[in-house]
Amino acid sequence: MRTVVRILAVVLTALVPGLAAPAVAEPAALPWTGGWEAAPSGTTAPLPGAAVRNVVHLSIGGTAVRLRLSNRLGTEPLRLGAVTVALRRAAGPAAVPGTLHTATFHGAPRTTVPPGADTVTDPVPLPVPAGADLLVTVYTPDDSGPATYHRTALRTSYLARSGAGRAADEDGTAYTATTAHWYYVTGVDVRGAARGSIVAFGDSLTDGTGSTPDTDRRWPDRLAQRLRGHRFGVLNAGIAGNRLLRDGTGPSALARLDADALDRPRVRVLVVLEGVNDINGAPAASDPAAYAAAYRTLVARAHARGIRVVGVTLTPYGGHPAWTAAREAVRQRVNAFIRGGGVFDAVADADAAVRDPAAPTRLSPAYDPGDHLHFDDAGMSVVADTVHRALTH
Template identity: 45%
Template sequence: MTKRHAGGVGVSPTRHGAVLAAMLTLILGVSAAIYVGVGSNDGAQRQEALTHAPRNGVAPASTGVWVGAWSASPSGSEPGTETNGLAGRSVRNVVHTAAAGTSARVTLSNLYGHGPLTITHASLAVAATANTPAAAADTMRRLTFAGNTTVVIAAGQQVVSDVVRVAIPHDGDVLITTYSPTPSGPTTYHAHARQISYTAEGDQAADVTGTPYTTQSTHWRYVTALDVLSNEADGTVVVLGDSLTDGITSTMGENRRWTDVLSDRLRAAAGSSDAPRYSVVNQGISGNQVLVSGLGRPAGNPSGLTRFQRDVLGRTGVKAVVIVLGVNDILRNPGQADPDAIVAGLRDLVDRAHARGLRVVGATLMPFHGHRGYTDQRESVRRTINDRIRSGRVFDAVVDFDKALRDPYDPRRLRSDYDSGDHLHPSDKGYERMGEVFDLESLKGAAPAEL
C-alpha cells in the first residue's frame, strides 16, 4: 500500500477539517441505520413502522434495549359493541409500566373486529398521578403509523406505532388513547384489567386535563402492548397464565397482582444479586386453559397452545417464560380431566420456548378445596400434575405456589389469609406471597441443550 508523506499529495488544514466532518456525518448515518435495524428485529410490522421517521417529535435515542413495559392479551370481543364498536368516542387506557424508557411504541389490535378499524387520532402520555385520565405536563405525544396520523387496521390484524421520544417511568401509569369516528364492529378487549380506564365523547385524544373523560371502564380496549427503549432492563419475562395471573381478585387500581410484585423485586435486585435485569409482562387471561379454547372465530379466550406464538414469542425482547396454567383444564372439564394430556400440553409449550432458546419456569397448581368446582377426583388430578411438575421433567425450573399458599393443616385448600374468599383465587396477601417466593435466579440462563 502506498503511504502518503508530507511531500506527497498535500491536504490543507481547511480541507482536512472538511474531510473529517464528512466522515463524521457518514458514521452518524451508519449508526442511525444500525439503530433502526436493531430496534425492528422483532417482527415485520415493527420493521415497517420504524423505517419511517415519526413526524411528531425528536428522533429516539439510540441507547438501550427494547423491552416490554406492559402488555395484555386480547381475550375476546366486548359485549355490546357488535355493530358500532366505540365509534365517536375516545378510549383512554390506563396501563402500568414494568420498565422505564426514553422512547416508546404501542401495539393496537383489531383481532376480534369483523371489519376495518379506522383510528384517526391516537396519543400517548404519562399520567399526572395514579388512577387518573389527566396527563403529566409536556408528556402528550401524538402517535403516528408509518408516518401517518390515521391508520386502518384490518379485521384480525394489529399495528405497531412509530417510536415517540418521551420519558416513560418505571412503576408508573401511562395513558394510551385512541379515537375512531366510524363503526368498526366488535371491540377487541381484555376483559379483566383490574385497572380503571376511561372514555370521552368525541375526539379528546389530545386532552391533557382528563375532564372530558367522565365514563369509567374496567377493560383495556384495542391496546395490547407498550414497549420502551430501556437502559434498566436487558430483556422481558413473559408470564402466561389464567385468572391467577390476571389478578382477578386483587384490589382494583393498586397493581397488586403477583406479577407486579415480581416486577418490583427484579428491579430492586438489579445490580445487587445474580438476578437478571428483566421487565415483566402479564399475559394472563381469566378462565384460560392449556388445551381448550373458547367459542368463536377467532376463538375467545384462546388456549395456551393456541396463543403461545402471539402472546409469548411475539412479545418484545422476550428472554424467559413463566407458565401458570392447568387449573382450568381440571375445573372446566365436564368429565374426568386427563393429567397426561395436560402435562403433555405443558411440555409442548416448553418445547416451543426451547426452540427459541427461552428458559421456562413453571408453577405448581394451587389448591381449591371449598370452591364450587372441587371434587376429590379433581384434587387427585391436581396432585398428579404437581408431582410431575416437581419431578423436574416438565419445566426448566419450578416455583411451588401450591406449597407456598396451601393450608399446612389441610393441603387441599388455600391458607385462610391467602384466600380471597372464593377458595380458588388469592387475596392481595396471597398474591404478594406468590411474588415473594419466586426465585429470581431461576429466570437466568437460556434453554438447556437438547441431547
C-alpha cells in the same frame, strides 16, 4: 428435572451475554423491550365516536415507547382515528403537562387494522420511569365491529363519549365515563437499557382476580417490583378463564403462545401457571398425560426461541364449588409432573407456598379473598416471592 438454577444469570451469560455489562450505547441504539402487556381476552361492543383513555402501569423505564394495538379478535377493519400516549398525572384521566404525544403509523396519525391483525406504532420520544402509569388513548371514529379488549383489567380507565379531538386533551375533563376494561391496546414496548422481559402466562390467577383493583397488586406486578434492580420487564399475559388445552375465554394457551408471549420483544423467561380451568372445565380434562404433553409443547416452542421456562404448580381450591375429590386427584398428578417431569428449567412451587398446612387441599385463609380459588393481595405477594426465588436461586 433438568437442574438449571439461577435462571437470570443463565439468561444474562448464555443467551444475551452482552447485556450483563452496563449499557453504553447511545439511546437511539438501545433495544426495545416489553414493558407492559394485556393479552386479548375476547370482544365487546364497539364505541364508535368515543375516545378510550386506557391506564396502564409500566414495569420498566426508558427513553421512548411504542404502542401495540390489536384487532386480532375483530371481524371488521378497525379504523384508528387518533392514538396518543402520555404520563398520567396522579389519579384520574389527566396527563402530566407537556408529556402527551400523538402516536403515528409509518408517519401517519391514522391507520386501519385488518381483522385478525395487530399493529405497532412508530417510536414515541417519551422518557418514562419504571413503575409509571401511562395514558394510552384510542379514538375510534366509527363502528368497526366487535372491539378486541382485555376484560379483567382491574384498573379504572376513562371514556370521552364525544371523542373527536379529545385524544389530545391533557386535562381529561371530557373523560366523564369509566370502564373496567382495556380497549385495543395490548402492549407497550420501551426503548432502554433493560436486559429483557419475563412473561407471566396463565389464567385469572395471573390476570389478578382477587387482588385489589387500581393498586397493581397482581403477582406479576409484585414480581416486577422485586426485579427492578435487575432491569427486567415483566409482562402479564394472564387471561381470566383461559385454559391450557382448549379455547375458552380467549384462545387456548397453546394457540396464543406466540402472539402473547414468544413474539413479544426480547423475552428471556416464560413463567407458566395454567391448567386449573381445564380441570374444572366443561368438559373437564381428566387425563394428566394431556397436560404433560401440552407443557412439553410449550417448553419446546419456547426453547426453540432461546427462552427459559419456569413451571408453576397448580394451587389448591378446596371449598370452591367446582372442587371434587376426583379433580383434586388430577391436580395432584399434574403437580407431580410439573415438579418432577424434567421438562421445566425450574419450578416455582406455588401450591406449597399458599396452601393451608392444616388442610392442604385448600388455600391458607391468609391468602384467600373468600372464593377459595384466587389469591388476595397477600397471596399475590407470596406467589411473586415464590417465582422470584425460582428465577434467582
